[in-house]
Amino acid sequence: MDRFPLTRAAALERLERFVPRAGSAYAARRNLVDPQGNHANVSRLSAALRRRLIGEDEVVQSVLAAHRLDKCEKFLAEVFWRTYWKGWLEQRPGVWSAYLADVSAFHPGTMIAEAMAGRTGIDAFDHWARELAATGYLHNWARMQVASIWIFTLGLPWQLGAQWFLEKLVDADPASNTLSWRWVAGLHTPGKTYLADADRIAAMTGGRFRPEGLARVARTPEAASPLPRTPLRTAIALDPALPTLVLLTPEDCSLETVLPDLDVRAVVVADDLAANEWDRMALDDAALRAAAHWQCPVGVANPVAFAALHGCRQVVTGFAPVGPVAAALDALRSRLAANGMVLAEHQRTWDRLCWPHCGKGFFNLKSEIPRLLDQLRPMRSPLSVCLP
Incomplete structure (x- = not known):
């Protein structure tokens, strides 16, 4: 897993090595997919960003310290795409609920199992299905081809493909993940689908793959009526004066770098919210850094009992966007309240500033990028001056 950093130190080192290639080299080569899995044309920081081992602001500011904006705009756009998806779903949480309901309603059959195992006879698809199983990773451009072939050539439900990737x-x-699959299917932007093309696949893989029999027509799956947009959820403010337990979840594994001064008495690692071994690796690293930073007990324990044991009156965690962790924290909030404690959240400035521009199409956020960069620039110094 060293190719996909799951500690903060490894992520910072990866970023430092990638920064020189984040400009014109990235723009020219980012969609080239190496069939051998050597994905050196992209940053491979996504696993670290997913768990906030490093922040988007840290990545962006390091890149801007080395490149002019017009030279690195392609890379910055990819960082903002991740933010766009999160901000869009925050304003339409019903899309996530509907997806979960659909997954539960489907009954995967033999064809789906064969596709996941890479036994469809479609060379590129089968190679990438096996790469996913072996490494847990696919180049983003390859993900688009796999999703398109799954939906339009194999005729399989997009929801089960999305669940496959999620797992x-x-x-x-x-x-x-969910919204990218919907985008390929033509459900995110009505009438706009993504259809995989054999010649394009050949060009992006250096001629290694030229799949035959791909769908020539993209038929958008049936979907329920669009769900209404809802206001962004407001983070529950923390009280710096209260004795505090810090709760580490897979949604934010570097809270010690962003939280204000607090009276931190203890730290709990939410191991039960880890979906896989990768989450646990990131949480283990987060726990070590938290113990060193706050010099307090760190445990894998019931947060209600651990908070009470150490005299804490509030639990502080990172803001969890729509998803399994957010649902679990809602349940925890009620248990804490019953014991006279508050579950407060730290929402990163990046999300707070960007998400309001994510409710429509990506262009709405993209047009705000220069202004957002001006607002975000003072947040931290470039990592080049603080790398370990």
Whole structure:
């Protein structure tokens, strides 16, 4: 897993090595997919960003310290795409609920099992299905081809394809994953589908793959009526004066770098919210850094009991976007309240500033990028001056 950093130190080192290639080299080569899995044309920081081992602001500011904006805009756009998906789903949480209901209603059959195992006879698809199983990773451009072939050539439900990726990808994110599959299917932007093309696949893989029999027509799956847009949820403010337990979840594994001064008495690692071994690796790293930073007990325990044991009156965690962790924290909030404690959240400035521009199409956020960068620039110093 060293190719996909799951500690903060490894992520910072990866970023430092990638920064020189984040400009024109990235723009020219980012969609080239190496069939051998050597994905050196992209940053491979997604697993770390997914768990906030490093922040988007840290990545962006390091890149801007080395490149002019016009030279690195392609890379920055990809960072903002991740933010866009999260902000969009925050304003339409019903899309996530509907997806979960659909997954529960489907009964996967033999054809789906064969596709996941890479036994369809479609060379590119089968290679990438096996790569996903072996490594937990696919190049983003390959993900688009796999999703398109799954939906339009194989005629399989997009929801089960999205669930496959969610379970197997090292950087699986509820928003980016679900909404990217919907985008390919033509459900995110009505009338706009993504149809895989054999010649394009050949060009992007250096001629290694030229799949035959791909769908020539993209038929958008049936979907329920669009769900209404809802206001962004407001983070529950923390009280710096209260004795505090910090709760580490897979949604934010570097809270010690962003939380204000607090009276932190203890830290709990939410191991029960880890979906896989990769989450646990990130949480283990987060726990070590938290113990060193706050010099307090760190445990894998019931947060209600651990908070009470250490005299804490509030539990502080990172803001959890729509997804499994957010649902679990809602349940925890009620248990804490019954014991006279508050579950407060730290929402990163990046999300607070960007998400209001994510309710429509990506262009609405993209047009705001220069202004957002001006607002975000003072947040931290470039990492080049603080790398370990």
